[in-house]
Amino acid sequence: MTASFLSQYGGEIGTLTLEHLWLTGAAMLFATAVAVPAGIWLTRAPHWAKPVIGAANVLQTIPSLAMFGFLLPLPWLGERAARIAILALTAYALLPILRNTYAGIRGIDPSVLEVAEALGLTGSQRLFKVELPLAASFILAGLRTATVTCIGIATIAAAVGAGGLGELIFRGVASVDNRLVLAGAVPAAVLALGADALLGLLEHRFKVPGR
Amino acid sequence: MSAAIEFRGVAVATAQGRPLLEAVSLALEEGSTTVLLGRSGAGKTTLLRTVNRLIMPTSGHILIHGKCVARQDLIALRRGIGYVIQETGLFPHFTIERNVGLVLEAQGRNSAERNRRSRELLDAVGLDPETFARRYPHQLSGGQRQRAGLARALAADPKILLMDEPFGALDPLTRREMQEMMLALLTRLRKTVLLVTHDLDEALYLGNRIVLLEKGRVVADLSAGEFLVSNQPEVEAYAHAFRHSGQKANGARAH
Numbered sequence: 001m002t003a004s005f006l007s008q009y010g011g012e013i014g015t016l017t018l019e020h021l022w023l024t025g026a027a028m029l030f031a032t033a034v035a036v037p038a039g040i041w042l043t044r045a046p047h048w049a050k051p052v053i054g055a056a057n058v059l060q061t062i063p064s065l066a067m068f069g070f071l072l073p074l075p076w077l078g079e080r081a082a083r084i085a086i087l088a089l090t091a092y093a094l095l096p097i098l099r100n101t102y103a104g105i106r107g108i109d110p111s112v113l114e115v116a117e118a119l120g121l122t123g124s125q126r127l128f129k130v131e132l133p134l135a136a137s138f139i140l141a142g143l144r145t146a147t148v149t150c151i152g153i154a155t156i157a158a159a160v161g162a163g164g165l166g167e168l169i170f171r172g173v174a175s176v177d178n179r180l181v182l183a184g185a186v187p188a189a190v191l192a193l194g195a196d197a198l199l200g201l202l203e204h205r206f207k208v209p210g211r
Numbered sequence: 212m213s214a215a216i217e218f219r220g221v222a223v224a225t226a227q228g229r230p231l232l233e234a235v236s237l238a239l240e241e242g243s244t245t246v247l248l249g250r251s252g253a254g255k256t257t258l259l260r261t262v263n264r265l266i267m268p269t270s271g272h273i274l275i276h277g278k279c280v281a282r283q284d285l286i287a288l289r290r291g292i293g294y295v296i297q298e299t300g301l302f303p304h305f306t307i308e309r310n311v312g313l314v315l316e317a318q319g320r321n322s323a324e325r326n327r328r329s330r331e332l333l334d335a336v337g338l339d340p341e342t343f344a345r346r347y348p349h350q351l352s353g354g355q356r357q358r359a360g361l362a363r364a365l366a367a368d369p370k371i372l373l374m375d376e377p378f379g380a381l382d383p384l385t386r387r388e389m390q391e392m393m394l395a396l397l398t399r400l401r402k403t404v405l406l407v408t409h410d411l412d413e414a415l416y417l418g419n420r421i422v423l424l425e426k427g428r429v430v431a432d433l434s435a436g437e438f439l440v441s442n443q444p445e446v447e448a449y450a451h452a453f454r455h456s457g458q459k460a461n462g463a464r465a466h
Binding site: 111 | 265287288290291292294299300302304313314317347349373
């Protein structure tokens with residue numbers, strides 16, 4: 001890539017990177033807000049675990065381009081491409097967060113939970129003092145997988161006009177300009193690697209030795 | 212005076228209707244140590260767990276100082292009963308000090324009070340607070356963890372202590388040390404203790420009274436002295452079986 005290319009597209013790359021981050025970040029917030037409580041609920045109602053995790057799994061298998069297409073004609077959502085993109089990314093992020101929250105809590109040593117109960121901890125004390133701290137690194141691992149996946153999928157959101165780094169990739173493909181493709185792909189890859197490293201650090205930080 | 216713990220016709224069955232306990236009636240005197248002795252599957256742990264309502268009886272009642280446990284506030288009931296199990300159940304993400312003070316924390320006591328109490332108890336169970344208060348459970352040996360578990364059970368100064376094979380996972384030497392510490396502590400604190408074990412020597416050493424369970428029924432209920440000389444067939448059979456497989460069984464349980 002030449003200096004003139006960068007000076008021409010540098011500003012746009014920056015804006016699109018921020019847009020990309022915003023789409024992914026918003027989706028992660030929504031997905032966490034839904035999937036963590038849902039995962040906790042499933043540990044209380046384990047007979048629901050199979051159907052609910054199964055449904056999240058089915059969502060995951062929908063090809064992303066098709067998912068964006070399905071959402072396009074919906075009222076309110078279809079008005080703004082970013083809304084579609086965030087909803088679709090949220091749907092993709094549900095499964096890893098949900099599954100890891102559920103597995104993280106279910107995997108806690110039963111004797112620890114038994115004692116928490118026997119010592120007279122209330123339901124919310126058990127959740128916040130024992131279950132969530134002990135499952136935190138698992139939940140973060142789910143969040144990490146979801147984030148990396150969504151940063152990749154978000155590039156396709158440009159197909160419905162939601163912006164983000166996919167914009168450069170699609171333009172590059174249409175005009176057979178590999179520099180533009182790379183200008184979109186490289187920052188997207190860097191974002192994914194950065195998010196992976198950062199969340200990996202956090203995950204490690206919350207790991208409980210001996211659990 | 213009402214008994215510290217009283218079981219009245221307690222029966223427990225599985226959801227499929229298989230009986231685990233049948234019509235158990237016992238009255239435990241305040242300040243005494245009662246041992247529930249028996250083989251695996253005899254119903255010892257099941258009976259123990261009905262006291263703090265980890266298990267609800269299918270019929271019958273459990274009374275603590277004359278009050279039916281089923282009618283008491285569950286959280287208050289459990290906070291008033293110390294509970295120690297073989298796996299200790301120490302919270303791996305808390306320091307030993309915080310583990311010990313957790314019941315007080317749950318009750319909303321301030322940290323200065325909690326820490327003072329934790330250190331006092333660590334001292335009482337033979338763990339130097341300076342060395343151990345700030346450590347995490349995985350940094351302790353099995354015997355040290357068991358001591359911390361005992362300290363935690365005593366934190367809210369409960370009148371009743373439930374202990375389920377508390378020394379079952381320890382090697383014979385550590386086990387012996389723990390039993391000695393336990394006996395000294397119990398003599399001093401005068402708690403009403405219900406202890407589950409399959410170890411006859413432990414039962415004789417720690418118990419004032421030994422209740423032998425077999426297939427969910429009480430087959431013998433004797434003082435430690437009587438148990439030793441009893442010629443009741445079930446007692447003799449258990450003692451015989453224990454003496455001949457005891458060492459092997461102890462070795463196997465240490466893992």
